[in-house]
Amino acid sequence: MDYFFTEEQKKWREKASHIAEQYLLPASIKSDEEQSFPAEIVEIFAKNDLFRVLVPEEYGGSGDTVLNLCLIVEALSRIDGGLALLLAVTGLATIPIASFGNEEQKKKYLPDIAAGKKLAAFALTEANAGSDVSAIKTRAEKKGDFYIINGSKQWISNGGIADVYTVFVNTDIERGARGLSALIVEKGTEGFEFGKKENKMGIRANPTRELIFTDVKVPVENLLGKEGMGFLIAMKTFDYSRPGVASQALGIAQGAFDLAAKNYVKMKKGKEEGDFQGMEFLLAEMATKIEAARCLIYQTARTIDSGAKNISEISSMSKLYASDLAMEITTDAIQLMGENGYIKENLVEKMFRDAKVTQIYEGTNQIQKEIIALKLLKKYLRA
Ligand SMILES: Cc1cc2nc3c(=O)[nH]c(=O)nc-3n(C[C@H](O)[C@H](O)[C@H](O)COP(=O)(O)OP(=O)(O)OC[C@H]3O[C@@H](n4cnc5c(N)ncnc54)[C@H](O)[C@@H]3O)c2cc1C
Numbered sequence: 001m002d003y004f005f006t007e008e009q010k011k012w013r014e015k016a017s018h019i020a021e022q023y024l025l026p027a028s029i030k031s032d033e034e035q036s037f038p039a040e041i042v043e044i045f046a047k048n049d050l051f052r053v054l055v056p057e058e059y060g061g062s063g064d065t066v067l068n069l070c071l072i073v074e075a076l077s078r079i080d081g082g083l084a085l086l087l088a089v090t091g092l093a094t095i096p097i098a099s100f101g102n103e104e105q106k107k108k109y110l111p112d113i114a115a116g117k118k119l120a121a122f123a124l125t126e127a128n129a130g131s132d133v134s135a136i137k138t139r140a141e142k143k144g145d146f147y148i149i150n151g152s153k154q155w156i157s158n159g160g161i162a163d164v165y166t167v168f169v170n171t172d173i174e175r176g177a178r179g180l181s182a183l184i185v186e187k188g189t190e191g192f193e194f195g196k197k198e199n200k201m202g203i204r205a206n207p208t209r210e211l212i213f214t215d216v217k218v219p220v221e222n223l224l225g226k227e228g229m230g231f232l233i234a235m236k237t238f239d240y241s242r243p244g245v246a247s248q249a250l251g252i253a254q255g256a257f258d259l260a261a262k263n264y265v266k267m268k269k270g271k272e273e274g275d276f277q278g279m280e281f282l283l284a285e286m287a288t289k290i291e292a293a294r295c296l297i298y299q300t301a302r303t304i305d306s307g308a309k310n311i312s313e314i315s316s317m318s319k320l321y322a323s324d325l326a327m328e329i330t331t332d333a334i335q336l337m338g339e340n341g342y343i344k345e346n347l348v349e350k351m352f353r354d355a356k357v358t359q360i361y362e363g364t365n366q367i368q369k370e371i372i373a374l375k376l377l378k379k380y381l382r383a
Pocket residue numbers: 089122123124125127129130131132154155156157158200203208357360361362363364365366367370
């Protein structure tokens with residue numbers, strides 16, 4: 001399908017595919033098995049300007065678009081969705097600063113993120129606050145010119161390797177979601193420590209850590225927007241970032257499909273025309289659904305890039321459709337490959353494990369359905 005990409009978009013996609021083949025592929029099995037993060041990947045992404053895509057031009061970025069980031073994340077995830085997460089999460093955590101930060105905050109943090117000198121993380125989830133963001137208990141009390149943070153976050157991607165953390169805290173316990181605020185917290189701040197590293201099913205290359213805050217003193221200048229805007233900042237951020245998760249899912253699905261199709265062609269050699277027609281029909285269905293997901297994601301990204309305001313629904317649809325599809329395609333790819341799909345060296349079982357999380361993070365798919373249904377009901381109530 002011709003998506004009428006500009007020369008620049010083609011360039012980003014080709015560059016990311018080249019990086020994925022040359023650097024991610026050789027690191028894939030080891031980083032998955034050892035659950036280790038290869039630090040040189042940061043340098044490779046930085047040298048190739050991938051982090052610049054996340055940042056506006058005036059702060060050292062390339063001022064690129066959601067579509068460009070989607071193309072890059074898709075191409076990287078086609079080879080390794082876990083290693084691609086480094087960029088996608090830094091993107092997720094950069095959105096609140098780029099969209100809600102003041103001039104000083106943007107000048108202070110964005111150029112280093114763009115240059116790949118500093119990685120970022122997004123810390124919303126807590127032990128008892130996942131889907132229900134309003135249940136956040138990490139407390140930030142204002143004392144003079146500082147906020148004092150106490151509490152903990154769980155399941156934070158880029159945990160420990162990131163330098164800059166956007167942390168969602170409760171600044172007014174009486175007000176539920178309206179009492180949430182977002183603070184920038186730097187690694188190394190006294191009292192800010194990293195706890196348990198999760199032993200995960202998939203995306204094992206990316207460290208998922210607990211963050212612990214004990215009387216962490218953060219200057220009031222680190223508040224993003226205003227007190228009470230935390231919930232809004234988190235939700236608006238997801239509107240922009242969910243096509244990125246969808247692209248990660250799409251890339252994983254495409255990667256698994258490629259392996260299954262290649263395996264099938266090898267198996268089919270020397271067989272009669274018409275043999276295994278059931279498998280060929282399955283491959284045809286898989287390819288059709290992958291292309292449908294691609295259309296939805298690219299069009300969503302283009303809509304967001306156009307400056308459209310009402311993007312929650314399409315953003316959720318992209319994430320919902322592509323992540324469910326990634327599970328379906330990776331499952332079918334293993335089935336098509338039989339025992340070859342079930343062993344680690346052929347990578348498709350890793351893709352199956354990596355795909356699962358795309359149905360969970362940045363809002364589970366049940367939450368995406370709630371968002372879509374709510375928008376639909378509003379539309380039909382007005383009609
Ligand atoms: C590998 C990994 C990386 C992550 N990275 C980050 C990160 O970088 N930053 C961050 O802040 N968080 C991160 N998370 C957390 C992730 O966003 C949460 O796991 C997710 O939001 C779901 O929350 P929960 O796990 O507490 O599930 P729960 O909210 O407890 O949900 C459990 C189940 O109930 C369903 N459910 C809950 N509420 C509803 C409802 N209202 N309607 C219908 N069904 C519902 C859910 O869909 C789910 O199936 C990560 C998680 C994982 C697994």
